[in-house]
Amino acid sequence: MMNFTVLVLGCLMLTYSCNGSMEEIVGELQRELQQLKMKTVSYENEMKTLKTSSANEMLAMKKASANEIQALKASSENKIKALKQHINDLKEERCNDSKELKRRFVLGTNIFAEKPAFSASLTNHSTGLGNYQSIIFDNVFTNDLNAYSGITGEFTAPLNGTYFFTATVMSHKGEYLETEICLNGNTLVKMYSGDTYYEQGTNSVVLVLKTGDKVWVRHYGTVGTNAFGGHWSSFSGFMI
Secondary structure, rough: OOOHHHHHHHHHHHHHHOOOHHHHHHHHHHHHHHHHHEEEEEEEEEHHHHHHHHHHHHHHHHHHHHHHHHHHHHHHHHHHHHHHHHHHHHHHHHHHHHHHHHHHHOOOOOOOOOEEEEEEEOOOOOOOOOEEEOOOOEEEEEEEHHHHHHHOOOOEEEOEEEEEEEEEEEOOOEEEEEEEEEEEEEEEEEEEEEOOOOEEEEEEEEEOOOOOEEEEEOOOOOOOOOOEEOOOOOOEEEEE
């Protein structure tokens, strides 16, 4: 820039030395110098603007990169959190399965059995039965999941589901007998037996039960009070 300025000044001085006075030459040189200074300042300002713009672009790129990194980090953390939750759910499910297997083992059942079933008969005669008195079928043939009690005569549903029940009760010779299958103490279906000879009354029912519901056979009314044993009377049921 300085070499160019000196060259211009030299040319101007040579020109004005031929055509004008020294004062005019100096004035013109000062104006030329002022213009050069203004251009120099303009160039410097442009350089500053370019530097500022470049710095801003670099900062924006850094911020964008930081945001992307943060987003990837957050995404990874969420995936890890979801995976941990899934693992915990699997552990809980496995624990529940283990508890169920232990429960079945304690009950003395086949751990692969999925549905309860039972069948029992009456060993001895049940005599002097009162109204709504339970008939206890004490001789148990089958009792998957131990849902039937040979002591109380009650079946307690261990699982929600649909069940089938059937009962047969024999009356003594020349006596009448009315019995019924009940659910939680409510009458469902009735059996009647009675004639001059031994007679059996039979009935069946399909029920949708919830865990804890109880089903049993009981005497009904005051007509006849004796149920015939000797395995002529029975009570059975199973989950469909």
